[in-house]
Amino acid sequence: MKQTYEKLMASETVKKAREIMKADEAHTWEQHQELVLIPAFSRHEEKRAKRFAEMLRAEGCEVTVDEVNNVYTVIKGTGDGPAVYMTAHIDTVFPMDTPLAIRKEGDRYYCPGIGDDTAQLAQILTLVRVIRDSGVRFKGDLIIGGNVGEEGLGDLYGVRHFFSKKENADKVDGFITFDGSSSGIVTGGTGSYRYKVSFKGPGGHSYGDFGMPNPIFAMGRAIALFSQMKAPVDKKTTFSVGVVEGGTSVNSIPFACSMLVDMRSESKANLDAEDACFKQIVAKAVEEENARWAADSGLYSDRYSRPGTVPLCERKVEAVIEQLGNRPVGEIQSEESPIVAASIAAFKASGIEPNMRGCSSTDANIPISMGIPAVGMGGGGKGGGAHSSGEWFDPTDITSGLFKNYVLLCGLLGVEGLTEPLLPKRDK
Amino acid sequence: MKQTYEKLMASETVKKAREIMKADEAHTWEQHQELVLIPAFSRHEEKRAKRFAEMLRAEGCEVTVDEVNNVYTVIKGTGDGPAVYMTAHIDTVFPMDTPLAIRKEGDRYYCPGIGDDTAQLAQILTLVRVIRDSGVRFKGDLIIGGNVGEEGLGDLYGVRHFFSKKENADKVDGFITFDGSSSGIVTGGTGSYRYKVSFKGPGGHSYGDFGMPNPIFAMGRAIALFSQMKAPVDKKTTFSVGVVEGGTSVNSIPFACSMLVDMRSESKANLDAEDACFKQIVAKAVEEENARWAADSGLYSDRYSRPGTVPLCERKVEAVIEQLGNRPVGEIQSEESPIVAASIAAFKASGIEPNMRGCSSTDANIPISMGIPAVGMGGGGKGGGAHSSGEWFDPTDITSGLFKNYVLLCGLLGVEGLTEPLLPKRDK
Numbered sequence: 001m002k003q004t005y006e007k008l009m010a011s012e013t014v015k016k017a018r019e020i021m022k023a024d025e026a027h028t029w030e031q032h033q034e035l036v037l038i039p040a041f042s043r044h045e046e047k048r049a050k051r052f053a054e055m056l057r058a059e060g061c062e063v064t065v066d067e068v069n070n071v072y073t074v075i076k077g078t079g080d081g082p083a084v085y086m087t088a089h090i091d092t093v094f095p096m097d098t099p100l101a102i103r104k105e106g107d108r109y110y111c112p113g114i115g116d117d118t119a120q121l122a123q124i125l126t127l128v129r130v131i132r133d134s135g136v137r138f139k140g141d142l143i144i145g146g147n148v149g150e151e152g153l154g155d156l157y158g159v160r161h162f163f164s165k166k167e168n169a170d171k172v173d174g175f176i177t178f179d180g181s182s183s184g185i186v187t188g189g190t191g192s193y194r195y196k197v198s199f200k201g202p203g204g205h206s207y208g209d210f211g212m213p214n215p216i217f218a219m220g221r222a223i224a225l226f227s228q229m230k231a232p233v234d235k236k237t238t239f240s241v242g243v244v245e246g247g248t249s250v251n252s253i254p255f256a257c258s259m260l261v262d263m264r265s266e267s268k269a270n271l272d273a274e275d276a277c278f279k280q281i282v283a284k285a286v287e288e289e290n291a292r293w294a295a296d297s298g299l300y301s302d303r304y305s306r307p308g309t310v311p312l313c314e315r316k317v318e319a320v321i322e323q324l325g326n327r328p329v330g331e332i333q334s335e336e337s338p339i340v341a342a343s344i345a346a347f348k349a350s351g352i353e354p355n356m357r358g359c360s361s362t363d364a365n366i367p368i369s370m371g372i373p374a375v376g377m378g379g380g381g382k383g384g385g386a387h388s389s390g391e392w393f394d395p396t397d398i399t400s401g402l403f404k405n406y407v408l409l410c411g412l413l414g415v416e417g418l419t420e421p422l423l424p425k426r427d428k
Numbered sequence: 429m430k431q432t433y434e435k436l437m438a439s440e441t442v443k444k445a446r447e448i449m450k451a452d453e454a455h456t457w458e459q460h461q462e463l464v465l466i467p468a469f470s471r472h473e474e475k476r477a478k479r480f481a482e483m484l485r486a487e488g489c490e491v492t493v494d495e496v497n498n499v500y501t502v503i504k505g506t507g508d509g510p511a512v513y514m515t516a517h518i519d520t521v522f523p524m525d526t527p528l529a530i531r532k533e534g535d536r537y538y539c540p541g542i543g544d545d546t547a548q549l550a551q552i553l554t555l556v557r558v559i560r561d562s563g564v565r566f567k568g569d570l571i572i573g574g575n576v577g578e579e580g581l582g583d584l585y586g587v588r589h590f591f592s593k594k595e596n597a598d599k600v601d602g603f604i605t606f607d608g609s610s611s612g613i614v615t616g617g618t619g620s621y622r623y624k625v626s627f628k629g630p631g632g633h634s635y636g637d638f639g640m641p642n643p644i645f646a647m648g649r650a651i652a653l654f655s656q657m658k659a660p661v662d663k664k665t666t667f668s669v670g671v672v673e674g675g676t677s678v679n680s681i682p683f684a685c686s687m688l689v690d691m692r693s694e695s696k697a698n699l700d701a702e703d704a705c706f707k708q709i710v711a712k713a714v715e716e717e718n719a720r721w722a723a724d725s726g727l728y729s730d731r732y733s734r735p736g737t738v739p740l741c742e743r744k745v746e747a748v749i750e751q752l753g754n755r756p757v758g759e760i761q762s763e764e765s766p767i768v769a770a771s772i773a774a775f776k777a778s779g780i781e782p783n784m785r786g787c788s789s790t791d792a793n794i795p796i797s798m799g800i801p802a803v804g805m806g807g808g809g810k811g812g813g814a815h816s817s818g819e820w821f822d823p824t825d826i827t828s829g830l831f832k833n834y835v836l837l838c839g840l841l842g843v844e845g846l847t848e849p850l851l852p853k854r855d856k
Contacts, residue, residue, distance in 0.1 A: 206690045210666035217655035223648020233727050238638035242678045247671035250688040260678040262634045
């Protein structure tokens with residue numbers, strides 16, 4: 001592997017690529033600024049995807065825009081190499097009505113979404129130009145573009161859709177989500193399950209209908225049990241209730257309330273165990289709330305019921321669990337695995353000390369969970385404030401951060417007449 | 429007592445009063461319709477109170493409008509009789525921007541607030557005219573008018589304010605809240621305590637800050653404990669959580685959440701016991717939530733904390749209890765107590781079978797809780813749909829319902845040259 005990168009770094013092709021990249025910085029930054037001003041909230045990426053596809057076509061590429069607006073081109077390899085899918089996400093966390101304007105302060109340019117992940121989306125175009133103009137010929141096929149639905153309620157639907165097609169899942173030997181900080185390498189996918197749990201009952205008057213099960217009581221019981229769960233500690237596993245709402249007035253027994261639940265883990269087994277526990281808890285809480293008033297019926301529930309009506313204690317509460325998010329766990333890949341080792345070596349060969357980030361929740365969750373090697377990493381430039389209105393980007397010397405990604409592609413795919421691919425083809 | 433009412437019913441004065449009342453019905457209904465179109469949401473009664481005061485002055489009365497817009501006049505008695513304060517509430521449950529228009533359907537007139545308590549407010553003016561024009565001379569003083577703040581978050585502040593003045597509390601021997609159905613007699617006051625409980629913490633990321641106490645967890649623990657309380661059954665006592673809210677997103681540990689709590693009872697001892705239990709529960713829930721993460725710190729709380737920062741498990745949750753409502757219990761008065769017995773007898777003498785309502789939450793809570801005899805009852809006319817947008821009133825034959833109230837005043841206060849007061853003066 002060391003030899004492979006030594007050969008690459010010494011080659012005229014790769015040296016030329018660096019020069020082209022450097023000369024392209026202003027162009028990259030121009031396209032970056034155009035793209036960031038096109039709103040692209042998750043599941044509303046159409047307009048930005050369309051413009052990105054036009055930009056990719058303008059580089060002479062044959063472009064696919066799939067059913068959900070994933071955009072990509074295939075740069076065919078010369079022969080029997082592995083296939084790599086490299087993609088930056090098109091969507092941002094900012095709703096469509098978020099005011100978008102670029103404001104400069106010192107070396108920093110501020111705009112919602114300017115870093116995450118528009119910086120990398122623009123640099124995909126740069127890489128396409130540099131690959132073309134440096135004359136490099138990969139052995140394996142490179143699928144390269146932008147994908148939808150990475151953020152929040154996008155729930156990874158873009159990459160999920162891509163890999164849901166058998167021909168794609170069968171073809172790809174390695175995946176790079178082009179996302180995150182310039183020096184970081186993500187090697188695993190934190191999985192998450194997200195739910196909305198709704199508790200419902202007939203509701204009534206807090207005094208007149210006392211003795212009737214109360215949905216907020218059932219939810220409180222569920223939260224109390226949930227808060228007492230023991231999270232596994234072998235691999236980080238977490239749980240939270242982030243939002244609660246329900247009820248109409250202080251003197252009404254509510255007819256409905258709900259809570260939003262988040263569970264995450266680096267381990268699929270841990271996450272599934274926690275998930276099973278959560279579902280038991282919701283059922284138990286509802287059962288206990290209903291049973292409590294039934295058991296007390298001799299005390300007051302039936303005493304306060306009006307004759308001829310359903311006894312108050314029999315007007316049951318129930319819960320409905322709705323899944324809002326399902327990001328599969330991508331168990332962390334070892335530093336010896338070819339895609340991770342090749343990434344580390346490419347960073348070092350390019351003069352960047354890699355920051356091993358371990359698990360994170362990214363588009364790489366999907367392929368890793370399917371057994372397809374995958375990593376996550378950023379490109380060039382500096383940035384901060386992701387997901388906040390103070391998000392910023394500094395495009396100074398993009399090349400020093402972006403060059404490593406070109407080198408990694410060369411390493412993984414192999415270069416005709418120069419190096420063999422570092423990424424093995426998968427058994428399919 | 430029977431003799432007293434026989435004398436009254438046989439007297440020319442009382443017979444004349446009935447004729448005057450009958451002849452006044454159109455006038456009563458006219459003023460009723462004018463008053464109901466003046467918005468008077470609790471704590472926003474000024475405009476309606478001002479108009480009501482003008483109407484009272486137009487009857488030749490010297491009118492007091494106190495600091496909070498209670499409006500009343502004093503009809504002086506001839507001598508050493510008891511003092512009665514009779515009042516209808518000016519406020520309604522309808523916010524100031526509620527569209528107010530009177531719509532007729534059959535014999536029913538629909539308008540928000542047309543029954544509760546505008547009907548009785550208008551009939552206060554009728555009673556003043558009838559007392560004046562029938563020439564009746566009471567032995568005791570009658571304080572008669574309209575008061576603010578009976579409904580909802582008004583929290584009885586009008587009558588509470590009136591009786592907070594020593595000269596008023598010392599003067600009044602009996603109280604009538606002129607409110608409710610025509611045939612009902614309320615003899616006790618259901619007490620209630622209402623609270624907003626806010627749970628606060630630093631908040632953070634559901635995954636990154638796992639191990640930090642969660643305000644929603646603390647609230648859930650409190651609700652679960654609260655839902656398990658045993659309500660006393662000797663006298664009806666209830667508890668409920670009616671509203672919960674809090675949190676900003678599924679993947680954040682919230683920094684704040686809150687719940688609205690309602691507790692009611694016919695017994696002060698029961699209500700206070702429940703209240704003490706509730707406060708212990710809130711403290712215990714917060715303590716347990718904080719203790720849980722501190723105890724687990726060896727497992728993950730401190731493990732996930734960033735070096736150099738306050739450990740996650742030490743970022744405590746706390747609760748603040750804010751009282752929104754405090755309606756004192758007015759323990760139910762026996763049917764043998766003079767004010768209740770006189771009310772029952774006045775109803776019967778006037779041909780109305782009284783419907784003993786027992787406890788309710790009305791302005792009478794305040795005087796009863798202070799040991800001042802008090803009852804609640806409506807006037808004339810039929811109505812329904814109180815507190816709803818479909819509230820209606822039928823003014824047909826107001827006199828048949830209202831006459832009893834005149835008779836009761838005669839009975840309680842005593843009529844010069846005819847009857848002795850049925851209401852004793854209080855030891856003060």
